[in-house]
Amino acid sequence: MVKLSKLGFWVQLLGVATCQFNNYPFRVSSIDPSSYANVEVIQTTNFDLDITVDFNQKSVYGTNLLSMKALRDTSEIILDTQGIIIKDAWYSFTNDEKAVYVPANYETYIDKQLGTALRIYLTDKIFLGDLIFVKISYQTTTDSTAINWLTKEQTASKTLAYMFTECQPINCRSFAPLQDTPSVRATYTSKVTVDQPYVVNMSANFTQMKVVNTNQFQYSFAQPIPIPSYLLAISIGNLISKRIGTRTSVITEPTTIVDDAKELQDLNTLLQLSEDYMGTYIWGSYTIIVQPPSFPIGGMENPLLTFASPTIIVGDGSQVYVATHEIGHSWTGNEVTCRDWSNFWLNEGFTVFIERHVSAGVHGPDFSKLGSQLGNQSAWDDMNGYGLSNSYSSLYPIMNGQDPEISSSEVPYEKGFQFLKYLENQMDKPADFQAFLRYYVHRFHLQSVTFLELRIAFKDFITTLYPGDKGTNLLAKVNWVGWVQTPGAIPKDNGLDFTTDAATKMTAMANFYIDNFGQQSPTNIEDYTKAVDPQIKTVFQNQLLSRQSDVTYDVLDRIDKDLNTTLDINPEIGQRWFPLCIAVGYDKCLDAAHKFVGRIGRQKYILPIYQNLVRYGKRNLAYQWFKESQTFYHPITAKKILNIILSSAENDKVVEKQISKFLN
Ligand SMILES: [Zn+2]
Structure with missing residues (x-):
């Protein structure tokens, strides 16, 4: 029209x-x-x-x-x-x-x-x-759709209204x-x-x-450095700033500044470690603004001013890797940018790679291996959701005039990371790949590129680093079409292995609960309850989800009593536990799930809960919870939740009527 x-x-x-x-x-x-x-x-x-x-x-x-x-x-x-x-x-x-x-x-x-x-x-x-x-x-x-307006009641300090993009x-x-x-x-x-x-x-x-x-x-x-439009960002409210390092600060509302600054106290170190790995940080200072709870995503790498969800402030430092990730974007994403959204993995795959390198230095190699394993599971969930032959399950989604938001998933992050890890493994030593990363950023400094330019840069670099047959053989081995454009599984014989002892133990523990029908508790409960790395708990939850059809009410009841899962403050647990409880009919978790979706606006955490409410016969409840929090959610999030509720509303005339009233 x-x-x-x-x-x-x-x-x-x-x-x-x-x-x-x-x-x-x-x-x-x-x-x-x-x-x-x-x-x-x-x-x-x-x-x-x-x-x-x-x-x-x-x-x-x-x-x-x-x-x-x-x-x-x-x-x-x-x-x-x-x-x-x-x-x-x-x-x-x-x-x-x-x-x-x-x-x-x-x-x-x-x-x-x-x-x-x-x-x-x-x-x-x-x-x-x-x-x-x-x-x-x-x-x-x-x-x-860019702007989220919050009333003062929806903020942490409840003194002034709030707006962010x-x-x-x-x-x-x-x-x-x-x-x-x-x-x-x-x-x-x-x-x-x-x-x-x-x-x-x-x-x-x-x-x-x-x-x-x-x-x-x-x-x-x-902003004197040229940026792509998606990095334009503004945030307005009752905000104060606290310097926490020579180049780093935290901005948030006065009531939460002390806790937020404490949780992010290592920001300067993370920036320095990232710079040691990737080369000069070109943006000057680095500040994180911790947004109100309705912020729809974990973090957004707006230059000079990362926007972060308050869900990264758990109290145990377990989500600070989000900050490491956003810092990584200073090189890949912000300095070298994808030219279009089909090449989004150039932003995200590279940044996950940098994030995991820095995190391994801080927390040890198992931390990054666990992250890679969990990320791989999430990417597979998303690929199965799209269909394994859908281009959205590849590193090069074909948009066909669709809003690129629809192709947003873990695929560009995790498959992209895996491809880069594979390339690193083909080299003599990790330092050679580090040199390539620096070469890539230097060569495409402040440019927007596609994977074809990456491919040319890789060829040029390898040919120079490994002259003769060595370089030629390496280049011949890399299956770019298989890695980038083919949907579904990554090329075989890739040599990638993200298994860890801790993850193996957690998988066995979840199996124990299921195989004993929740009638017995395992002897190694403390491996879960006293885990230093909270990702270990996530492995346990993922195993339950992967065997969802075997999980019974008794299994969940036993786990909840042993591990206090319903009340776990880590949103990574709620994101998995609540949908599982809803699917199995373990309604003891509903009150906590209700509170969870009412206080968190990050899509990754709450959409699976709405999905399972709709999928398992509780669409009315989903609609009720949504109505209660609709003004709290970011418009993009509200739209997605409504789409979930509408997705099967044709079978329910009452909800359909309510929704059409709402839409009018
Ligand atoms: Zn990112």
Whole structure:
């Protein structure tokens, strides 16, 4: 559907037939099929936001001024938007004080998967190498998928409302009109006006704060390193900062700053260890902002300012590896970026590899081996969910115009990691692969790449490092198609082995409970209850899940009494235990599960619970729990939960009616 806005007005006024535009259909970018932006012909070099954040209206409004450079001759610019109202558009060929901004005609095209394309017509054609400055006045709506608005009651300190964004993969277009694709990198500056006493943080350097009037502050930021749009991020609330190292800080609400800073006290060491492995950290300082509980994911590597779920603050340090992961993105993801979402594994597989290398140095090799084993199980769960012949079960998912969020799974993380581990094992020593990682980052510094560029870089590196037959044989051995493009299992004879004694013991312990029908307790309960590495508990839980059809009420009851599982504070346990209890009908866990989904908004932890409620005849309960927490959840999370509840609602007219009422 094409919606004419200002263009329609001019067309009517001039008496021009609208069909003149039929020669210019909206098409997704040939560089990034998740974007409508015509990045083949023109690219953003900088964008400058001048916005006001209105908590009363739950809206962001103002202007985005894009500095763009033509790669070819063109007379139109197409940007991505979603859930925002475009008020006006102008352009100019200069951007100094004498700049004259000419009003521009524009039209929009709505695509339910990818948002709304905004085509801006230039009266004057521009040519290869020309600079142009495009200013757009806009306002976000409550349909903006990037923005989460929280009431003050939903925050930890309950003093001020709260707002944060999550732009990956394609939600930035709902925060501001721009070229929302990782194939384009741009610097940015911003001025953000908010009511006093709100504090604003962005994925950029803070430059100044001034008092606008008796009610408002204006914060300014600058990000001088070009970044892809999905790394644009803002967080506003009652926030304070605490320095915890020479380059590292923690930001969060005042009531939790002490606990959060304590849990993350090793941040400086983790940054240093990562830098020792990967080379210079280019971003300056490193800060983690611990978000309110509705934050939908574990962490987001926004440059200078990682956003993290409070679920990483468990009290036992068990989830701090999330911070290690986000630090790793400083090199792979933020410095070298995937060009499109089919190549997402270049961000995640590499970063998991760095994370596990650093974690092995801190916690010992078994910690990383356990993580790899658990990750492999999760990836298999996801692949089985997609189907083993679905491209989403490969490292190169074919999007076919779908929202790339649908392909988001453990596959790019774990299969990507396994491929890199395999490549490392083909080399003489781990230091050779470390040298390759540094070479890759150096060669593609601040560029967006595909796996084909990785492949070329690998070939160049190996040919130089191992001249002659040695290098040739190594390169011939690597099955790139099998690893990257083939769905399902990884190539055979890969030599990867992530087994550990601790995991073997836990698997046996879970089997003991099941095989004895919950009538006996094993003698080595303390291997579980006193485990130093909490991942060991997860192995136990995974084994129960893998034999779900053999698990009975009595088995769960015995385990719960022995291991206190229902009340375990580690969300990695709740994520597995509660869905299992629901599947088996062990309703003693329902109260705790109810509280769990009401206080945690991280998708990974709560979606499996909603899935099993629906799957095992408790859809009404799922809907009730969702209704109670729907304003607490991030919009992306709420949408996913609703999809789960709707997925089988056709069989339940009562719920269907309730849901259609909700949707209206
Ligand atoms: Zn990541």
